[in-house]
Amino acid sequence: MATFTHHLQGTSDTEITDTDTLQFAGGTFDSRITVGDYNDSTHVKTDTDTDKSSGNTPNNNDYDTASLPIADADCALKINFSHGSSVETTSAIFYAYDGTTTTDAPTGMTFYAAEGADDSSWTNAEGSGSALSLADNSSAATSHDFYIAVSASPDSVGEKTGNMYRMELTYF
Amino acid sequence: MTRNIKWTVGLSDGSNKQSDKGEFKRVKGELSPWQKLLNYIDEKGLKITSLALFIEGKRWNLPSKGNQPKFRAFDEAKSPNSYRFFRKMGVDILNGKKKDVEHYAVAEAQYNNKKLQIWVKDKEPYPSWSIVLNNKKG
Numbered sequence: 001m002a003t004f005t006h007h008l009q010g011t012s013d014t015e016i017t018d019t020d021t022l023q024f025a026g027g028t029f030d031s032r033i034t035v036g037d038y039n040d041s042t043h044v045k046t047d048t049d050t051d052k053s054s055g056n057t058p059n060n061n062d063y064d065t066a067s068l069p070i071a072d073a074d075c076a077l078k079i080n081f082s083h084g085s086s087v088e089t090t091s092a093i094f095y096a097y098d099g100t101t102t103t104d105a106p107t108g109m110t111f112y113a114a115e116g117a118d119d120s121s122w123t124n125a126e127g128s129g130s131a132l133s134l135a136d137n138s139s140a141a142t143s144h145d146f147y148i149a150v151s152a153s154p155d156s157v158g159e160k161t162g163n164m165y166r167m168e169l170t171y172f
Numbered sequence: 173m174t175r176n177i178k179w180t181v182g183l184s185d186g187s188n189k190q191s192d193k194g195e196f197k198r199v200k201g202e203l204s205p206w207q208k209l210l211n212y213i214d215e216k217g218l219k220i221t222s223l224a225l226f227i228e229g230k231r232w233n234l235p236s237k238g239n240q241p242k243f244r245a246f247d248e249a250k251s252p253n254s255y256r257f258f259r260k261m262g263v264d265i266l267n268g269k270k271k272d273v274e275h276y277a278v279a280e281a282q283y284n285n286k287k288l289q290i291w292v293k294d295k296e297p298y299p300s301w302s303i304v305l306n307n308k309k310g
Contacts, residue, residue, distance in 0.1 A: 002275065004263050018270045081261075085204035090258075099266060140207055164264045164271060170278075172206045172258040 002171065007078040009147075010056035014044045020052060021045040022077075024152045029054065038063045038153045042076045063112045063122060063151035072116035072147035079146045079167060086140040092169035094148055095131035099162040102128045106163035108155050116147030134169075177277035177294050179206065179257045182222035182238050183213065190226075206257050223255040223279050225292050232290050232300055234281040252281035252288070260291070282307065 007013040008022065016022055024039035025031050029051040033039055042060045044053040059076045072078075081089060096111040098104045105111075105126035112122040113132045123132040137144045146167075154160060176198075180190040191205035192198050195212070198205055213220065222236030234255065240246045258278050264271040275294040280287050287307050292300040 002259070002261050004261070004270075004273070006265070006270075021269060022265070083204070084200045085198055086202060086207065087204045088207070099264075140203055142201060162266070164266045166262060166264050168260065168262040170258045170260055172204060172256075 002081065002083045004167065005080040005082070007080070008042060008044050008053050008056075008058050008076055009073065009078050010053060010058040012056040013078060014053035014056050014058060016044050019047040021047075024150075033152075033154055035154050035157060038151045042150075061114075061149035061151050063153070066149065066151070068114055068120050068122065068149075069117050070114060070119075070149045072145075075116045075147040075149045077146075077148040077150055079148065080143060081146070081169065081171070082143045083171065084142065086142050087171040088140050089137040089144050090170045091136070092134035092146065092167065093128070093131035094134060094146075094165065094167045095125040095128055096152075096163060096165045097127055099164040102166065105130075106160070108158070108160045109163060110153045110155060111165075112151045114149045116149065119149075122149075122151075128166075177225050177227045177292050177298070179277070179279065180224050180226060181209065181220050181255070181257075182236065184219040184221055185216070220255045223257060223281070225257075225277050225279050225290065227292075227298065230298055232279065232292055234279050234288065234290060250283065252283055254282045256280040256282065259294075 006016040023043040023045045025041045026033050027040045029043050042058055043051055046052045059074055061076050094113055096106045098107045111126055113125040114122050115134050118135050125132040134146050178191045182188050189196055196205040196208050222238040224231055224233040235249055235252055237251045260276040260278055262274045276291045277294055278289050278291050280289045285307050287305050289303050292298055
């Protein structure tokens with residue numbers, strides 16, 4: 001069985017489980033980002049509104065200030081793909097969309113992503129047509145990690161809900 | 173409930189092989205059945221001449237040089253140059269929460285400039301789609 005596991009990296013990883021929220025914030029947990037600015041901190045928030053990642057010094061990737069390429073260990077997101085059998089992965093992509101139509105950009109926000117040590121520039125990964133392409137894993141294994149720097153900025157005042165990010169890959 | 177759609181291939185020596193059977197069984201930690209098949213045909217110098225997906229009495233065939241209906245359309249149809257099998261997985265994350273995880277089995281017939289893919293969702297009742305793509309795209 002194939003599974004994806006999502007982590008916010010830091011001094012220790014914080015797993016983002018099905019009931020948690022990945023939070024882009026201002027300088028501190030639960031703080032707002034000014035319109036046009038990018039996240040100054042990234043957190044994992046539980047369904048009881050607590051800061052799950054507080055003890056792990058979570059990584060943050062700021063589109064305005066980050067110097068690329070970003071080392072794998074310094075990326076905010078680590079997505080692990082695991083499978084019972086040893087498989088290769090190809091054609092992996094990652095992008096944000098409005099939560100309804102995969103070709104449409106997320107609503108009310110700007111989103112950038114880059115793949116760890118492999119990318120020397122950001123991808124404005126909004127909609128499937130602009131997805132960030134992730135490197136192939138051409139050596140078969142039961143576990144493959146993807147390191148992704150992510151950064152977001154609100155285009156207007158107010159909470160942004162309904163947008164999603166999506167990851168797809170091929171394995172065999 | 174997610175199942176596991178299997179593949180069956182015809183090989184250029186006239187034999188048929190299928191996943192999760194005999195030497196192509198799925199064993200935890202070992203190469204996947206398709207990886208085992210790729211190694212097998214490489215060692216034996218064989219080619220894949222047909223590819224189909226199947227599960228629970230349902231079967232999805234790609235065009236082939238093997239057994240097919242007698243209608244003229246099948247005589248005139250172009251045979252694929254090669255075949256490929258893979259699985260696709262996609263996950264949507266809403267505000268950090270997993271919203272939907274999809275698993276598909278894909279059988280692909282490759283032609284000079286195009287490829288025909290049959291996608292079967294690995295979940296009952298196994299809905300399927302066919303698409304034609306330019307060969308350069310993954």
